[in-house]
Amino acid sequence: MCEIKIIDIKQNILSENKDQANIIRQNLALKNIFMVNVMASPGAGKTSLIIETIKRLKDKLRIAVVEGDIESVVDSEKIIAQGIPAVQIRTGGACHLDAPMVSAAMDQLNLDLYDLLFIENIGNLVCPAEFDIGSDLQVMLLSIPEGDDKILKYPLMFSVCDVLLVNKTDYLFMSDFNRELLHRRAKELNPGIKIFDISCKTGEGVNDWSNWLMKKIESKLTSL
Amino acid sequence: MHELAVTRSILKIVLDHTEKNGGKRVRKIFLQIGEIRNLEEEWIQRYFDKISTGSLAENAEIKVIKVPVVFLCKICKNEFSASFREEKKILCSHCNSFEYDLLTGREFIIEKIEIE
Numbered sequence: 001m002c003e004i005k006i007i008d009i010k011q012n013i014l015s016e017n018k019d020q021a022n023i024i025r026q027n028l029a030l031k032n033i034f035m036v037n038v039m040a041s042p043g044a045g046k047t048s049l050i051i052e053t054i055k056r057l058k059d060k061l062r063i064a065v066v067e068g069d070i071e072s073v074v075d076s077e078k079i080i081a082q083g084i085p086a087v088q089i090r091t092g093g094a095c096h097l098d099a100p101m102v103s104a105a106m107d108q109l110n111l112d113l114y115d116l117l118f119i120e121n122i123g124n125l126v127c128p129a130e131f132d133i134g135s136d137l138q139v140m141l142l143s144i145p146e147g148d149d150k151i152l153k154y155p156l157m158f159s160v161c162d163v164l165l166v167n168k169t170d171y172l173f174m175s176d177f178n179r180e181l182l183h184r185r186a187k188e189l190n191p192g193i194k195i196f197d198i199s200c201k202t203g204e205g206v207n208d209w210s211n212w213l214m215k216k217i218e219s220k221l222t223s224l
Numbered sequence: 225m226h227e228l229a230v231t232r233s234i235l236k237i238v239l240d241h242t243e244k245n246g247g248k249r250v251r252k253i254f255l256q257i258g259e260i261r262n263l264e265e266e267w268i269q270r271y272f273d274k275i276s277t278g279s280l281a282e283n284a285e286i287k288v289i290k291v292p293v294v295f296l297c298k299i300c301k302n303e304f305s306a307s308f309r310e311e312k313k314i315l316c317s318h319c320n321s322f323e324y325d326l327l328t329g330r331e332f333i334i335e336k337i338e339i340e
Contacts, residue, residue, distance in 0.1 A: 002340045004251065007241050009334045013233050013255070096226055126262050127226035130332075155308050156260050159326065188314040191325065 017131055020099035024106070024134025031111040032224055034217040035119060037135035039157065041150075042123030044143040045167045047075045048200040050118045054084055056210035061115040061217065066105045068097045068122045075120060085109065096127035099134055116217060125154040136220060137213070143168040144175050148182040151189065159190050165209060169199040227263060231271040235281060237334055242280050247339030250281040254338075258291045258331040260308070284337075293329030297321055 012018060028035055040046050047067075054063055065086045067076040070093060079086040087105045089097060102119060109117075119135060121128040140161035142150055145168060151158045158164065164186050166179065179197065186193050194212070198205035234253065242250050253272075257263055265288040276282050294305050295314070302318035316324055 002248070005245065005247065005339050006336055007245050007247075007339060008336045009237065009241055010336075011237055011334050013230060013237070013332045013334055016233060016236070094229070096229075098229065130226055130230070130261070152309050154262075156262060156330070159260060159330070184313070185308075188322070189308055189326070191323070 014131065017099045020103060021132040021134040024099060024103055025136075027106070027111070028117075028134065028136070029224055031114075032221055033111060033114055033117055034137070034220050035117045035133075035135040036137045036139055036213070037119045037121060037128075037133055038139050038141060039121045039125070039128045039161065040123060040141035041125050041143075041146055044123070044141045044146065045200050046120050046123065046141055047078055049141055049165065049167065049198075050120060051078065051082055052200045052203070052206050053118075053210050053213065054079075054082055056207065057116065057214060058084070060214065062113055063116045063118070064109055064114045065118045065120065066102065066109075067120045068101075070094070070122060091122060095122055095124050096131050097121050097133055098131045102133045115221065125150065125157045129154070129157040129160050137162050137216060139163045139165060141165045141167050142182075144171040144177045148178050151182065151185045155189055158186055158193070161190070162192070162194065163209075164193055164195045166195065166197045167200060169197050169204055170202050227267045228271050228275075230263065231268055231275060234268070234286075234334060235272065235276055235279070238281050238284070238337055239279060241337060242339050245339060247280060249340045250284040250337055251340060252338040253281075253284055253286045254335040255286065255288050256291055256331045256333040256335050257288050258329040259293050260326075260329045261332060263288075289335065291328050291331045294327045295324040296327040298323040298325065303327060 038046050065079045067086050068089045070091055073088050076086040076088040087108045089101050089105050138161040196205050196209045269286045292305055294303055296303050297316035299321040300319040304317040306314045
């Protein structure tokens, strides 16, 4: 008769990814780099946000971008057109970036040359929320046309991000999107969350967000 | 879709512990998953069956223990549960305060395994 044993494990399922994310964090601290993970649905405006933020910070910081995409390279071409180096990760079907993928992309950059690294995650509100990639700041972008109920459907994403950017405020006039309701729900689920209403098209709120980000970056880089 | 990546991690951790303990076969795997996580037990099991074929964990049964969302009130230290998938306002059930932290509900843990 065979013996049955119970083995206690009590280990985080994604501990291996977490370990790799911690290595990235150490590497970033060593190289004096601030990393921003940008997460959103397809079409919410991730690339536009990165470009608009770059325009406001490129005189003060040396910036590079890692573009996650399932197959295409259109986003990295837009970044390169801004004169900013971009590394493309093609996940070949995977719906999120994980720490080993980001680590491999960082190996393609000379990290001594940069202060700020944007990671454009795969357009998806589910999977990217599960994977720590070692960033200093988790940014979620939600656009007005997506609706104010997204927080009820994707609570994890709203609970893991440090900043919520509500984009495309220029669409508000033709929408029944309730901003107060969304802000309230986001604060309920994530009391420490910082929220900015922005429009990458008109520029509304983008200066406020960029200035706030600049302060965050300065406080990390001067403390190192 | 990320269930596949998650399932690979589960298999790796389970096999590590099984080998370390001299196990010949994994019978059951107990996971603790917070309610806020977007993971379906049915799909984890299906992916697991596929990727564990030929390993010590082939045919292992996955048991998911869902951990409910519980908030801790910062004002009166009351612990309360509330649904975050409904439009209703979340307030402390004792003092009606807005000041609280998420105490449980984000768990993502392999709790234990049953091996032969």
